[in-house]
Each structure stands twice: as structure tokens, then as C-alpha cells.
Amino acid sequence: xxxLVRRRVAVIAAPSATVVALAAKAATTTIPIVFGxxxxxxxxxxxxxxxxxxxxxxxxxxxxxxxxxxxLGLLHELVPKAVRVAxxxxxxxxxxxxxMLRDVPEAARAIGLQIQVLNxxxxxxxxxxxxxxxxDRADALFVAPDAFFVxxxxxxxxxxxxxxxxxxxxxxGEVEAGGLLSYGPDIREMWRQVGVYTGQILRGAKxxxxxxxxxxxxxxxxxxxxxxxLGLEVPNSMQLLADELIE
Numbered sequence: 001x002x003x004l005v006r007r008r009v010a011v012i013a014a015p016s017a018t019v020v021a022l023a024a025k026a027a028t029t030t031i032p033i034v035f036g037x038x039x040x041x042x043x044x045x046x047x048x049x050x051x052x053x054x055x056x057x058x059x060x061x062x063x064x065x066x067x068x069x070x071x072l073g074l075l076h077e078l079v080p081k082a083v084r085v086a087x088x089x090x091x092x093x094x095x096x097x098x099x100m101l102r103d104v105p106e107a108a109r110a111i112g113l114q115i116q117v118l119n120x121x122x123x124x125x126x127x128x129x130x131x132x133x134x135x136d137r138a139d140a141l142f143v144a145p146d147a148f149f150v151x152x153x154x155x156x157x158x159x160x161x162x163x164x165x166x167x168x169x170x171x172x173g174e175v176e177a178g179g180l181l182s183y184g185p186d187i188r189e190m191w192r193q194v195g196v197y198t199g200q201i202l203r204g205a206k207x208x209x210x211x212x213x214x215x216x217x218x219x220x221x222x223x224x225x226x227x228x229x230l231g232l233e234v235p236n237s238m239q240l241l242a243d244e245l246i247e
Contacts, residue, residue, distance in 0.1 A: 001023045001024050001026070001027035001028075002027055004024075004027070004031075005027050005028045005031060008031075009031060010031075010032075010201075010202060011031065011032045011033070011034060011198055011201045011202060012024045012028075012031055012032070012033045012034070013033075013034045013194055013195070013198045014033060014034065014035045014036070014059075015034075015035070015036035015059075015060075015190060015191050015194040016036050016147055016187065016190065016191065017036075017037075017093075017147040018037045018038065018039050018044065018093065018095050018096055019092075019093050019094075019095070019147075020035075020147075021033065021035035021036075021037050021041075021044070021046060021057070021059070022044065022045075022046070022095070024057075025045070025046055025057055028056065029055070029056055030056060031056065032056055032057070032201045032206075032207045033046075033056055033057040033058075033059070033207065034057075034058060034059045034194050034197045034198045034201065034207070035057060035058075035059035035060070035194070036059055036060045036062065036190045036191065036193075036194050037059065037060075037061060037062070038061070038062050038063065038096065038145060038185075039061075039095050039096065039099060040061065041057075041059070041061055041212055044095060046059075047212055050211060050212040050214070051211050051212075052208070052211070053207055053208050053210065053211070053212060054208050055207065055208060056207050056208070057207055058197060058207040058208075058210040058211070058212055059193075059194060059197060059212060059213070060190050060193050060194060060197075060212065060213045060214070060215065061212055061213070061214050061215065062184075062185035062187075062190050062214075062215035063185060063214070063215055067183065067184060067185075067218065068100065068103050068104050068107060069103065069104075069107040069110075070183055071142070071168055071170070071182075071183040071184070072085075072104060072107050072108060072111070072113070072142060072168070073107075073111060074168065074181060074183055074220065074238075075140055075142060075166070075168040075180075075181065076111050076113060077235075077238060078166070078180070078181060078222070078227070078232060078234065078235075078238060079139065079140050079166045079232060081139065082113070082139035082140040082166065083112070083113060083114055083139055084113075084114045084116060084136070084137065084138045084139050084140075085108065085113050085114065085115055085116070085138065085139065085140045085141070085142050086115075086116045086117075086118050086129075086132075086133040086136075086138040086140070086141050086142065087100065087101075087104055087115055087116065087117050087118065087141075087142045087144070088118045088119075088120055088126075088129055088141060088142070088143050088144060088149070089101065089117065089118075089119060089120075089144045089146070090119070090120060090121050090144060090146040090148055090149060091119045091121060092121040092148070093144075093146050093147075093148070096144060096145070096146055097119075097144065100144050101117060104142065116133070116136060116138060118132055118133060120149075121148070123152060123155060126149075126152060126155060126156070126159070127159070130159045130160075130163060130165070133165065134163050134165070138165070139166075140165065140166045140167065140168070141160065141165050141166070141167040141168070142167075142168050143156065143167060143168065143169050143170070143174070144170070145169070145170025145171065145184055149169075149174075150170075150171055150173060150174060153169075153173055153174040153177040153179065154177050154178075156169075156174065156177070156179060157174070157177045157178030157179055157226075158178070160178070160179065160180070161178060161226070161229065164230060166180045166230055166232065167179055167180050168180065168181050168182065168183070169181070169182040169184075170182060170183070170184040171184055171187055172184075172187070172219055172221045172244070173187070175221045175222070175223045175226075175246060176221075176223075176246060178223065178226055179223060179226065180222070180223055180226050180227060180230065180232075181220070181221065181222045181223070182219070182220070182221045183218065183219070183220045183221075184218060184219065185215040185217065185218050185219070186215070186217040186218065186219055189215070189217055190215065193213055197210055219243045219244070220241060220242045220243050221242060221243060221244045221245075221246065222234060222238065222239070222242045222244075222245055222246065223246045224245050224246060224247055225246065225247055
């Protein structure tokens with residue numbers, strides 16, 4: 001971000017990663033910023049309010065933290081025998097990790113699940129986390145919707161398949177790579193909207209005048225091939241509820 005500020009770029013687009021948006025906001029109070037974040041941008045200090053951002057930043061809010069309860073419930077419905085669920089967070093992404101650790105345990109208790117929290121910030125630590133959850137006999141894995149984890153989606157799919165672990169993710173890309181299920185906002189729409197706002201700013205619009213948009217479309221995706229490999233039967237009710245079934 002310091003390099004971008006030195007280059008005096010016209011606008012900084014920071015979609016899909018809270019830490020990136022915060023780094024941009026810390027680096028400049030003048031260059032326009034268009035973000036895409038799952039956390040509350042007001043609480044993060046990115047904007048004064050959703051309707052009137054009031055500074056040099058605006059963008060989209062896609063409610064990752066608010067939908068964790070729903071995603072955990074879907075995992076429980078698809079894997080009803082699961083009792084012990086490992087929750088993997090990235091401590092390097094502090095805002096998201098803290099929100100997960102605040103919201104998920106409460107949601108788990110409400111449906112009778114036991115939670116084990118694991119941390120990973122590197123590929124090697126992901127490997128270590130899987131070794132731990134296998135050793136401790138976790139029944140399923142609940143992965144935080146972290147940008148680094150999304151970038152390692154193939155690694156997750158390989159490890160989950162190797163150890164026979166049902167895993168729930170935040171984005172469809174992780175399920176397309178071989179994950180069991182995902183529930184979350186339409187990430188492609190979020191990226192598109194960041195592009196729309198970036199274009200408007202390049203044509204003269206001010207971030208302070210562009211209200212923060214909130215996601216309205218969410219996707220539930222199931223990988224049926226992965227479910228069969230895990231010996232799971234996907235109820236018809238869940239198949240009808242899903243936005244997409246991957247064979």
C-alpha cells in the first residue's frame with residue numbers, strides 16, 4: 001500500500017480482504033479506496049456510516065460474519081452424526097478470526113456441537129491443523145472465509161479427501177475444487193460491484209457520496225461427488241435448497 005501511495009494511483013480497489021482494506025485506509029486519507037469486506041465497515045473504521053461514508057473509502061459489505069450460524073447449521077444437517085467440529089481460522093487476519101471466535105462457538109452450542117479451534121497462516125500450518133484434527137478425531141471441519149484459505153482451496157480439498165473429513169467453506173470456489181459445501185455471498189457479484197464503483201470514481205465520483213452496498217444474494221453449493229466419497233447421503237430437501245449441485 002505504501003508503494004501504491006508513492007505511485008499516486010488514482011484509486012485503490014481492495015475487494016474480498018478486510019486486511020487489505022485496512023492497510024489501504026491506514027496508508028492514505030486522500031486516494032479513493034473501494035473495498036469489499038465481510039466485517040462491518042463502520043466498526044472497522046473504514047467509513048463513518050453505510051449511507052454516508054464521509055471519507056475516502058466506500059465499497060460493499062457482504063456479511064460473512066453474520067452468516068456463519070447458517071453455514072454451521074447446513075454442515076450439521078448434512079453431517080448429522082458430527083459432534084466435534086474443528087474451526088480453522090487465520091490469526092494473521094485478526095478482524096475475521098476474532099469475529100469467528102466470537103460468533104461460531106455460541107452458534108455451535110445452540111445445536112449441540114463441540115468446537116475445537118485451530119490456527120493456520122501458512123500452507124505448512126494448514127497441514128499441521130489437519131494432522132491435529134485427525135489426531136483428535138474431529139468429525140467435521142468449518143473453515144473461516146479467509147482470502148488466504150481460498151487461495152489454498154486445492155490443498156484443503158486434497159487433505160480433506162485424504163483424511164475423510166467433511167468440510168464447510170465460505171465460497172463456491174472451494175467446493176468447485178472438491179470441498180463438501182459452501183454457503184456465502186455471491187463473490188463474483190461483489191467483485192463486479194467493486195469494479196463499478198472504481199469506474200465511477202475514475203469518472204469523477206467521490207467515495208464520500210457513494211453509499212456502502214450490502215450483499216443481497218447468497219449461494220449454497222454442494223459437491224455431490226465429494227459427498228458420495230465421504231459416504232454421505234444428501235437429503236432431497238437440501239438438494240432442492242442448494243443453488244448449485246456439483247457432480
